[in-house]
Amino acid sequence: MNPDSSWRLVAPDALASRSWDDELVLYNDVTGDTHHLSVLGHAVMTMLASHPSGIDLAALVGGIADDAGTSADDELAAAVERTLAHLAELRLATPVSA
Amino acid sequence: MIVAELAAAELRRRLTGPGLRVRLGPVAAEIRSPFDVVASGLALLYAQHDVLADDDFADFRVAVEPPFGVRRFVAPQALFKFDGNTRFRPLPAAQAFPLLEWGLNWCITMHCHQYLMIHSAVLERHGRALLLPAPPGSGKSTLCAALVARGWRLLSDELALVELDGTRVVPMPRPISLKNRSIDTIARFWPDAAIGDVVPDTLKGSVAHVRPPADSVRRALEFALPAWVVLPHYENGAAMQLAALAKCDAFMRLVDSAFNYSVHGRAGFEALAALVDASDCYAFTYGGALDEAVATFDRFASP
Numbered sequence A: 001m002n003p004d005s006s007w008r009l010v011a012p013d014a015l016a017s018r019s020w021d022d023e024l025v026l027y028n029d030v031t032g033d034t035h036h037l038s039v040l041g042h043a044v045m046t047m048l049a050s051h052p053s054g055i056d057l058a059a060l061v062g063g064i065a066d067d068a069g070t071s072a073d074d075e076l077a078a079a080v081e082r083t084l085a086h087l088a089e090l091r092l093a094t095p096v097s098a
Numbered sequence B: 001m002i003v004a005e006l007a008a009a010e011l012r013r014r015l016t017g018p019g020l021r022v023r024l025g026p027v028a029a030e031i032r033s034p035f036d037v038v039a040s041g042l043a044l045l046y047a048q049h050d051v052l053a054d055d056d057f058a059d060f061r062v063a064v065e066p067p068f069g070v071r072r073f074v075a076p077q078a079l080f081k082f083d084g085n086t087r088f089r090p091l092p093a094a095q096a097f098p099l100l101e102w103g104l105n106w107c108i109t110m111h112c113h114q115y116l117m118i119h120s121a122v123l124e125r126h127g128r129a130l131l132l133p134a135p136p137g138s139g140k141s142t143l144c145a146a147l148v149a150r151g152w153r154l155l156s157d158e159l160a161l162v163e164l165d166g167t168r169v170v171p172m173p174r175p176i177s178l179k180n181r182s183i184d185t186i187a188r189f190w191p192d193a194a195i196g197d198v199v200p201d202t203l204k205g206s207v208a209h210v211r212p213p214a215d216s217v218r219r220a221l222e223f224a225l226p227a228w229v230v231l232p233h234y235e236n237g238a239a240m241q242l243a244a245l246a247k248c249d250a251f252m253r254l255v256d257s258a259f260n261y262s263v264h265g266r267a268g269f270e271a272l273a274a275l276v277d278a279s280d281c282y283a284f285t286y287g288g289a290l291d292e293a294v295a296t297f298d299r300f301a302s303p
Helices: A039-049 A057-068 A072-091 B010-018 B037-043 B093-111 B140-149 B180-189 B214-218 B247-257 B265-276 B290-301
Strands: A006-009 A014-020 A023-028 A034-037 A093-097 B020-024 B027-031 B060-065 B076-082 B087-092 B115-125 B128-133 B151-155 B161-164 B175-179 B199-202 B206-208 B225-234 B241-244 B280-286
Touching: A006 A039, A006 A057, A006 B037, A014 B151, A014 B247, A023 B151, A023 B265, A034 A039, A034 B214, A034 B225, A034 B247, A039 A093, A039 B151, A057 A072, A057 A093, A072 A093, A072 B151, B010 B020, B010 B027, B010 B037, B027 B093, B037 B093, B037 B206, B037 B214, B037 B225, B060 B093, B076 B093, B087 B093, B087 B225, B093 B161, B093 B206, B115 B247, B115 B265, B128 B161, B128 B247, B128 B290, B140 B151, B140 B175, B140 B180, B140 B225, B140 B290, B151 B161, B151 B214, B161 B265, B175 B180, B180 B206, B180 B290, B225 B247, B225 B290, B247 B280
Parallel strands: B027 B060, B128 B225, B225 B280
Antiparallel strands: A006 A093, A014 A023, A023 A034, B020 B027, B060 B076, B076 B087, B115 B128, B115 B151, B115 B161, B175 B206, B199 B206, B241 B280
């Protein structure tokens, strides 16, 4: 994954969601799929939703770390990268074209 | 008029003539059948259901009839018909009543899309609904019958009908379907239960149905508000355990248990989300101690 790439939601207006206990379930009008996302998946989706034109990986990791009151270390960055890849597979998030 | 008030000859006349029209909660069914086991099953298990006039509207016109030809006489069979068209493969004539029940379930799940339909037992206490969504073999119906035996109102043994705003559950009290060992278990636990004939060798094993209490049938137009979602799991000899279930997990289990979730798209999502919002969610394991199980539910349902 290119560390300089930015990410955004594929179709934010197509999503309906509900959060309980910091986890997230959401419905995607575009695909008709329902997803259950972990705490980290929820955090990534929230961060992407608040940056509609895209956010780069470092800022994404930093923002999530700030919200969680933890440090933006390599372990968190790797977990966020894996989460982004998963969200891309689900057609929820996509890299922003340069 | 209720089915119990029909003389046997009149019940037979309707079943073999214009059809017996009965109210099943929010829908009405017209039933025809020449089989004695269907007539006796309806007389016993739908005794408290309202009978409609011959010219009242029926949502579903169904029949359980023998096929034409030699199968009327040799190894007789029964066919389920909907609007005059045969559905499903024929079953032995001795299974005609369970076939009617399964056929009615099919009619409802294929057509009642004004609701979100979840494969779940539903019971009520103090106006609040308890959903027991579960796959076959989880002990859902046994637990449902045990709760009904101890005073919970039956909304359905099989289908939770949820209005599309997710705020109300609609009753459709019909006979409770029991299988195999649970038939004897409930006969011992609920000695006053009206249990129909045990029909052996069906695709589900031996099956029998329990008549819903008169009070549940009379109150079929009283909605209930969702309050609890409990995923039951029967495990022979297991210690009873009631554990909180994360709402996201409960939500996804309900998605899996819904018959028509995808039909409704976002509206289905919102309905389920509203239902889960309004409900405490649990996983419940029990090993057969029904009194203990009922006491557990009574405790958390106390006002």
